[in-house]
Amino acid sequence: MRQPRLLVARRLFGDLLEPLRAHYRLDVHDSDVPLSPAALTARLQGCWGLLASGTERVDAQLLAACPDLRAVSLVTVGFNNLDLPACQARGLLLSNAPGVLTEATADFGLALLLAAARRVGEGERFVRAGQWQGWAIDQFAGAPVAGTTLGVVGLGRIGAAIARRAHHGFGMRIVYSQRRASPEAVALQAQHLPQTDLLRLADHVVVMVPYGPDTHHLIGAAELALMKPSATLVNLARGGVVDDVALASALQSGRLAAAGLDVFEGEPAVHPHLLACPNAVLTPHIASSTLPTRRAMVQLAVDNLLAWAEGRPGPSPI
Known part of the structure; x- marks a missing residue:
């Protein structure tokens, strides 16, 4: 045959x-x-x-x-x-x-959160540009991570793996939103909240939901307006779950402190407004990229x- x-x-x-x-x-x-x-x-x-x-x-x-x-x-x-x-x-x-990619992606998610909250990208570019003239008391002062509240939008395999790292390694309080309570929540002492409450409460937010018609622009201008001005948003899900134009506007206006994005609407194209945001850490869809x-x-x-x-x-x- x-x-x-x-x-x-x-x-x-x-x-x-x-x-x-x-x-x-x-x-x-x-x-x-x-x-x-x-x-x-x-x-x-x-x-x-x-x-x-x-x-x-x-x-x-x-x-x-x-x-x-x-x-x-x-x-x-x-x-x-x-x-x-x-x-x-x-x-x-x-x-x-x-x-098979859960642990690698979760490692990267936490790395992206830390890089964005602690302004690693800005500092690295500053040094490479030859602009660093010495230590200053408030130079690139970022947001604390340890002991703060992490909001996970979508506590599935990867979301839970990120939450485990955050909770056990950084002592973070975990809150999460999704349609049904997660079986992972008990071990993480995680609180199930409506998304609007999560966005208001969390110091840092990680988005880990599948993409589809129901989740298109799940995080848009109205949702970003609920977040703390000091907060960080990380998207490891799919481009389109977050409204990139609305996010760029929030970052540029100071309405949101920082973002870490590994996925984009229309990738590999990245919206020029996001490229113009120094407080956004942008990576080329490499969260699972270990050999x-x-x-x-x-x-x-x-x-x-x-x-x-x-x-x-x-x-x-x-």
């Missing part, structure tokens, strides 16, 4: 892809530049499966143009690039890569495809 075709839509780790060749004919787009929607559609002609990142959009239009597509395996946790109703109507096999973690993400996506080739359920279905 002829092997089914599989499109690998991004440059990944070639050694991890090799086991797939026993079951699939691979078409590898060995580039960090994503395929355009038209190019993706063209490359998927005759393909049974797609191994993708969170960039490639799989929606009703693409599915109508790619009648042979039966499976999509993502190397990412987020799957807002999938039109789930359309995929489910087709009966596609779907998987993502949860769990072991990124390899584990690809391995889990490969494992799903290997399982499907053998007629078994994959380890991480959506």
